[in-house]
Amino acid sequence: MSLQAILAKIENDAETQADELRQSALDEQKEAIHVVKSRIKEKHNRDAERIRHKIEEYARQMKSHSLREMEKSLLSHRRQIVDRVIADSIKKIADSPDYLDLISILLKKCDLDGTVEVVICAADAERISPSFLQKHSTDKHQFVLAEEKHTDHGGILMRSGDISLNATLSMISELNHDAMVMELSRLLPLEGQEE
Numbered sequence: 001m002s003l004q005a006i007l008a009k010i011e012n013d014a015e016t017q018a019d020e021l022r023q024s025a026l027d028e029q030k031e032a033i034h035v036v037k038s039r040i041k042e043k044h045n046r047d048a049e050r051i052r053h054k055i056e057e058y059a060r061q062m063k064s065h066s067l068r069e070m071e072k073s074l075l076s077h078r079r080q081i082v083d084r085v086i087a088d089s090i091k092k093i094a095d096s097p098d099y100l101d102l103i104s105i106l107l108k109k110c111d112l113d114g115t116v117e118v119v120i121c122a123a124d125a126e127r128i129s130p131s132f133l134q135k136h137s138t139d140k141h142q143f144v145l146a147e148e149k150h151t152d153h154g155g156i157l158m159r160s161g162d163i164s165l166n167a168t169l170s171m172i173s174e175l176n177h178d179a180m181v182m183e184l185s186r187l188l189p190l191e192g193q194e195e
Contacts, residue, residue: 082181090169094154100127103156106167107136107143112160117146119157121168125149128156 093099103124110116120128133143141160150157155168173180 079181086173086177086180090153090173093169094121094123099154100132103128103132104136106156107133107158110141110143110158110165112158112163112165113141114160116141116143117159118143119146119148119150119159121152121154122149124154 093102107118118128118133128145130145133145137143143158146157146159150168152168152170155170155172157168158165
């Protein structure tokens with residue numbers, strides 16, 4: 001074999017080997033890029049999934065918070081309606097024709113002994129007189145009209161010595177407030193409910 005043929009073969013072999021090394025380096029580079037891309041993609045997917053979970057959790061919390069706030073607002077609104085109805089009812093009771101029957105019942109239920117002063121409101125000055133109170137007096141208690149007046153819409157205050165009984169319409173409604181709220185609320189359906 002000639003020297004030139006040997007040189008040509010060496011060059012050819014070197015070139016072939018260089019091509020193989022280049023191809024191997026390119027393959028390794030492609031593999032490395034693929035691995036890095038896969039890792040980046042996996043990290044991106046994990047981050048995106050974590051963000052999605054956080055957003056869903058935040059949305060659930062916001063929905064729950066919004067529902068609670070709406071329920072509180074609705075209950076507050078309903079409570080205001082019921083309180084207004086009760087306040088209007090007190091005024092209507094004080095103006096009703098049966099009002100003196102109610103006062104008679106309150107006087108009969110009095111468990112104070114001796115002389116019992118009865119404090120009325122200014123609006124009742126024409127209706128509840130000393131003679132009206134005298135009719136309801138018994139051996140156990142003597143009702144007398146007090147000089148001062150209370151500021152409620154109706155009902156009476158009864159006093160004997162240091163003991164007093166508040167039977168004003170506002171106090172009676174306050175003592176029965178929760179039961180009346182429950183009853184009136186039952187009549188006011190929540191939004192979206194069938195009546």
